[in-house]
Amino acid sequence: MPLALPLGLFLLVAAAAPERYDVVLRGGRVMDPETGLDAVRDVGIRGDAIARISAEPLAGARVLDARGLVVAPGFIDLHQHQQDAAAYRLKALDGVTTALELEIGVPDVARFLSERAGRSLIHHGAAASHPAARVAVLGAPLPAGAVVPPAGPATDTPASPEQVARIRDTLRAELLAGGLGIGMGIAYTPGATRAEVIETFRLAGERRVPVFTHVRSSGRVEPGSSIEAVAEVIAAAAVTGASLHVVHINSSGARDALECLALVEGARARGLDVTTEAYPYGAGMTAINSAIFNPGWREKMGLDYADLELPDSGERLTRERFEALHAAPEPRLVLVHVNPDAIVDAVIRHPLVMIASDGLGPHPRNAGTYARVLSRYVRAQQSLTLMDALRKMTLLPARRLETATAAARRKGRLQEGADADVVVFDAASIADRATYRSPAEPSVGVRFLLVAGTLVVDAGRIVDGVVPGRGLTSDRGTPAR
Numbered sequence: 001m002p003l004a005l006p007l008g009l010f011l012l013v014a015a016a017a018p019e020r021y022d023v024v025l026r027g028g029r030v031m032d033p034e035t036g037l038d039a040v041r042d043v044g045i046r047g048d049a050i051a052r053i054s055a056e057p058l059a060g061a062r063v064l065d066a067r068g069l070v071v072a073p074g075f076i077d078l079h080q081h082q083q084d085a086a087a088y089r090l091k092a093l094d095g096v097t098t099a100l101e102l103e104i105g106v107p108d109v110a111r112f113l114s115e116r117a118g119r120s121l122i123h124h125g126a127a128a129s130h131p132a133a134r135v136a137v138l139g140a141p142l143p144a145g146a147v148v149p150p151a152g153p154a155t156d157t158p159a160s161p162e163q164v165a166r167i168r169d170t171l172r173a174e175l176l177a178g179g180l181g182i183g184m185g186i187a188y189t190p191g192a193t194r195a196e197v198i199e200t201f202r203l204a205g206e207r208r209v210p211v212f213t214h215v216r217s218s219g220r221v222e223p224g225s226s227i228e229a230v231a232e233v234i235a236a237a238a239v240t241g242a243s244l245h246v247v248h249i250n251s252s253g254a255r256d257a258l259e260c261l262a263l264v265e266g267a268r269a270r271g272l273d274v275t276t277e278a279y280p281y282g283a284g285m286t287a288i289n290s291a292i293f294n295p296g297w298r299e300k301m302g303l304d305y306a307d308l309e310l311p312d313s314g315e316r317l318t319r320e321r322f323e324a325l326h327a328a329p330e331p332r333l334v335l336v337h338v339n340p341d342a343i344v345d346a347v348i349r350h351p352l353v354m355i356a357s358d359g360l361g362p363h364p365r366n367a368g369t370y371a372r373v374l375s376r377y378v379r380a381q382q383s384l385t386l387m388d389a390l391r392k393m394t395l396l397p398a399r400r401l402e403t404a405t406a407a408a409r410r411k412g413r414l415q416e417g418a419d420a421d422v423v424v425f426d427a428a429s430i431a432d433r434a435t436y437r438s439p440a441e442p443s444v445g446v447r448f449l450l451v452a453g454t455l456v457v458d459a460g461r462i463v464d465g466v467v468p469g470r471g472l473t474s475d476r477g478t479p480a481r
């Protein structure tokens with residue numbers, strides 16, 4: 001046999017040589033909730049995009065063995081408060097490639113984005129913040145580091161028409177700076193009138209971005225029930241044309257969460273763009289000095305002091321302890337035991353419900369939400385199929401964002417041309433380890449995670465020194481089309 005091939009034959013061989021990709025995920029169970037693909041495939045990644053999905057082996061500069069593992073779109077968390085390097089590491093180990101602060105939003109979207117540009121492990125983004133705009137206009141800006149404003153006149157008194165106009169101006173500027181929607185924590189600004197809420201929705205409708213809202217109140221006592229609160233925002237969406245996303249319907253709906261879900265379902269059946277989300281834990285968490293705990297909260301929510309728990313010590317509160325902490329200026333976080341497991345389980349199973357973590361450091365939902373859904377509902381209870389669980393974590397949140405940004409159409413999908421935000425996990429062992437006592441324990445079972453084509457979790461460990469995360473921003477920089 002001659003050592004050298006004739007030139008023509010050499011060219012033929014070269015042309016038939018397999019294309020090489022930057023990264024190949026070899027032989028995993030590739031799952032895409034949009035197309036329904038659920039099959040063993042190789043995935044070829046070039047740059048920051050999925051270039052090829054193939055039943056035949058692909059060649060790559062780096063080949064990752066995904067045999068026996070699930071290959072899915074990276075999870076999109078619409079509701080992540082803690083937006084720092086420590087949280088991003090926990091999110092990555094929980095399978096999250098995009099973590100967005102949409103419930104409350106941030107006071108300064110441009111600053112939020114610039115502080116994270118070129119420094120972030122995962123993708124991030126934020127809503128324009130109605131609570132922040134309101135308390136700034138009413139003269140008590142959010143203290144540094146606070147997620148929600150402390151209760152006071154700026155949260156509890158009605159704004160004048162002139163103040164409402166200034167709140168709207170602030171929000172409009174924040175949307176132009178890249179806000180993915182308007183975050184409205186109405187429960188934290190009880191002074192916001194129905195008219196102020198509708199004016200805010202009107203702005204969202206004009207800009208074609210969603211309103212993400214923690215509804216006005218919780219519980220069964222009228223007026224002010226969970227059902228009334230959900231009805232308020234559905235009505236605001238109906239009369240303004242704004243899209244609406246009701247955050248954590250598990251905790252806002254509380255004992256009536258399923259009734260609240262029926263309201264969302266009914267609104268959708270009549271053509272309204274209303275969506276919702278939940279996290280898989282029975283306890284909520286919020287700041288004890290916030291307006292949620294204004295007088296009357298026990299009667300309204302059907303809770304008592306002992307339903308409040310300090311996360312670090314496990315101390316259950318008494319009336320005296322509560323009064324002291326509520327009056328203190330520090331935004332101390334407290335666990336609020338609102339729901340029995342049966343309600344949480346029924347909410348998570350509901351086909352309309354997206355998974356979102358409401359992530360905050362001292363609550364296990366920050367680190368464990370996604371792995372918990374996969375271990376508890378898919379594996380242990382078998383109450384969700386794996387594909388349905390993935391849909392709640394990927395495709396549905398991506399679609400929620402599509403009116404605000406076309407970039408969301410390349411996310412939440414495991415398809416050729418989609419962003420290479422990919423999670424590779426072991427469905428047999430993925431599990432949350434974070435608990436109320438030990439909330440910062442990372443989840444286990446995510447073997448690889450790619451963010452914009454860059455490996456950020458390799459063999460179950462965070463890769464040091466990589467910062468591929470990008471800011472996701474609204475592209476609605478021009479008036480409504």
Ligand SMILES: [Zn+2]
Nearest residue numbers: 103214247248
């Ligand atoms: Zn909330």
